[in-house]
Amino acid sequence: MATVQDKTTQPSTTHEKSPALSSSEDPSGPEVAVNVSGHKQELQRNFGLLSLCGLGITSGNVWIALGGAINVAIYNGGPPGIIYEYIAASVFYWIIAASIAELASSIPSAGGVYHWATITGGRYGRACGWFAGWWNALAWLLGFASIVQIVAAQTVSMYAIMHDGFETKQWHVFVTYIIITWISVFIVLYINRALPSIEMIGGFTVVAGVFISILVCAIMPHVNNQPYASNFSVWGNWQNQTGYSSSGFAFLAGMLNGAYAVGSVDLVTHLAEEVPHRNIPKAILFQYIFGFLSGFFYLIAILYGITSFDDVLASSYLFPLAEIYRQAAGSKSGSVGLLFLAFLPTFISCIGCCVTASRVFWTLARDRATPFSHFFSNVNQSTHNPFRAIVFSGGFVTILGCIYVGSKTAFQAFVGSFIILSTLSYVTAILPHLLSGRRHVVPGWFWMKGMAGLAAHSISCAYIIVFIVIFCFPFALPTSAATMNYASLITGGLSIFVLLFWFVRQSTYVGPREVVLDAHVLAKDAL
Numbered sequence: 001m002a003t004v005q006d007k008t009t010q011p012s013t014t015h016e017k018s019p020a021l022s023s024s025e026d027p028s029g030p031e032v033a034v035n036v037s038g039h040k041q042e043l044q045r046n047f048g049l050l051s052l053c054g055l056g057i058t059s060g061n062v063w064i065a066l067g068g069a070i071n072v073a074i075y076n077g078g079p080p081g082i083i084y085e086y087i088a089a090s091v092f093y094w095i096i097a098a099s100i101a102e103l104a105s106s107i108p109s110a111g112g113v114y115h116w117a118t119i120t121g122g123r124y125g126r127a128c129g130w131f132a133g134w135w136n137a138l139a140w141l142l143g144f145a146s147i148v149q150i151v152a153a154q155t156v157s158m159y160a161i162m163h164d165g166f167e168t169k170q171w172h173v174f175v176t177y178i179i180i181t182w183i184s185v186f187i188v189l190y191i192n193r194a195l196p197s198i199e200m201i202g203g204f205t206v207v208a209g210v211f212i213s214i215l216v217c218a219i220m221p222h223v224n225n226q227p228y229a230s231n232f233s234v235w236g237n238w239q240n241q242t243g244y245s246s247s248g249f250a251f252l253a254g255m256l257n258g259a260y261a262v263g264s265v266d267l268v269t270h271l272a273e274e275v276p277h278r279n280i281p282k283a284i285l286f287q288y289i290f291g292f293l294s295g296f297f298y299l300i301a302i303l304y305g306i307t308s309f310d311d312v313l314a315s316s317y318l319f320p321l322a323e324i325y326r327q328a329a330g331s332k333s334g335s336v337g338l339l340f341l342a343f344l345p346t347f348i349s350c351i352g353c354c355v356t357a358s359r360v361f362w363t364l365a366r367d368r369a370t371p372f373s374h375f376f377s378n379v380n381q382s383t384h385n386p387f388r389a390i391v392f393s394g395g396f397v398t399i400l401g402c403i404y405v406g407s408k409t410a411f412q413a414f415v416g417s418f419i420i421l422s423t424l425s426y427v428t429a430i431l432p433h434l435l436s437g438r439r440h441v442v443p444g445w446f447w448m449k450g451m452a453g454l455a456a457h458s459i460s461c462a463y464i465i466v467f468i469v470i471f472c473f474p475f476a477l478p479t480s481a482a483t484m485n486y487a488s489l490i491t492g493g494l495s496i497f498v499l500l501f502w503f504v505r506q507s508t509y510v511g512p513r514e515v516v517l518d519a520h521v522l523a524k525d526a527l
Helices: 049-060 062-068 078-106 113-120 122-161 172-188 192-223 229-236 245-261 267-272 279-305 308-316 321-329 333-366 387-406 409-416 419-433 450-470 487-505
Strands: none
Touching: 049 192, 049 267, 049 333, 062 122, 062 192, 062 245, 062 279, 062 333, 078 113, 078 229, 078 245, 078 267, 078 419, 078 450, 113 122, 113 333, 113 419, 122 172, 122 229, 122 279, 122 321, 122 333, 122 387, 122 409, 172 192, 172 333, 172 387, 192 279, 192 321, 192 333, 192 487, 229 279, 245 279, 245 419, 245 450, 267 279, 267 308, 267 333, 267 387, 279 321, 308 321, 321 333, 333 387, 387 409, 409 487, 419 450, 419 487
């Protein structure tokens, strides 16, 4: 008979029964159906494949992320650098996505990398899972703040375009930021059943938005008798303006811009307890196919439509696409229209990021990995969601917004650490999986056999380890306090907090457990 498999290492001195264990380990108690994490199934499985794909492409938001960072990416090689660095980053993230999909298929838990690292780490699983979980949770909280700030900048920029002489202040963005944050939180809190429909609408707005934007940027310069950029300037005119003497290093450092656009590999995995588990790898595949293609063709369209990069870099608008669209569409009203097409899916992505960030924090809380774990692990029986974890996510993002008012540089330092923190969490799960010969994980329906799996996991780990270092270098030389890359400082500081809290909590920290997919106690709807 199939049983619950406990692959975590518990301290030999503790005799407290973990809440992660199913009642099948208590012969005297009634058998309760659990999910793959070993917990009682508390969340409703409202999401299907289409809504999960909608979440992936909406919150992934590749084409908007690329356009929003073009004023930074342009220094690492000019237009050719933007395109080729995006392609290179995408190739590596496809491989990382394959590694993540394999683990998600085998262990479809809302904890994601937190749960996987605990299992793949073997005897060191508790420590691996602790760090992977906290790095991942912090990454998604910072990612939530980042996308809210982008929407706030879009909103203020649309207003500024149509009001000549309007001088944008940081408090304008802050007020908009707070409004967007709590609208998103309210929707996630009280409209839980509608979230799948909202994400499907978001998916439609992403597809329609990028299609219309590409057409307008490709056609309107011809209609307005404006010249297009030359083929050489888009594909061949490499310009290293970073201050680094090596163009090769400038290229590698520039891959950060592409990584930021495509780096949300584990996005849909945190809804594993709200969908049939087979949908997770499929949604990851769709997210990356659509994300890459939409981003690639979108970049080509806007790079040919830009008539003056100097005007883009000198623009007073907070969101660089405002000036790019003004040039491509030939009018302010056209720019606002295109910005609105970007605003709709980006706003819905705020909702998706709120869902993901709160789910990650909640999974940590239910295994006693957070302060006030009992309080934050609660699932509200009325709204059928981790109500308190969602409110915490909104409060955390609000505090970060207060930092923005005081110092935009400090805010960017925090949210810019998203990629490093998230990839650190990935490698903490994938590297032990590789080094152990994948023996700690029962294969799921998506499993890379033989050398394919070995190659994918090896490349994923090598890329992450090398590029975590590269992404900590200054963006350009010479640097100053305002232009310094503080990612290493923020990541290091947050990691020290995680380490210190580990020493405080390790005696009571439980860690997730695994229920194999054919276990007799597994909830039927988990399959």
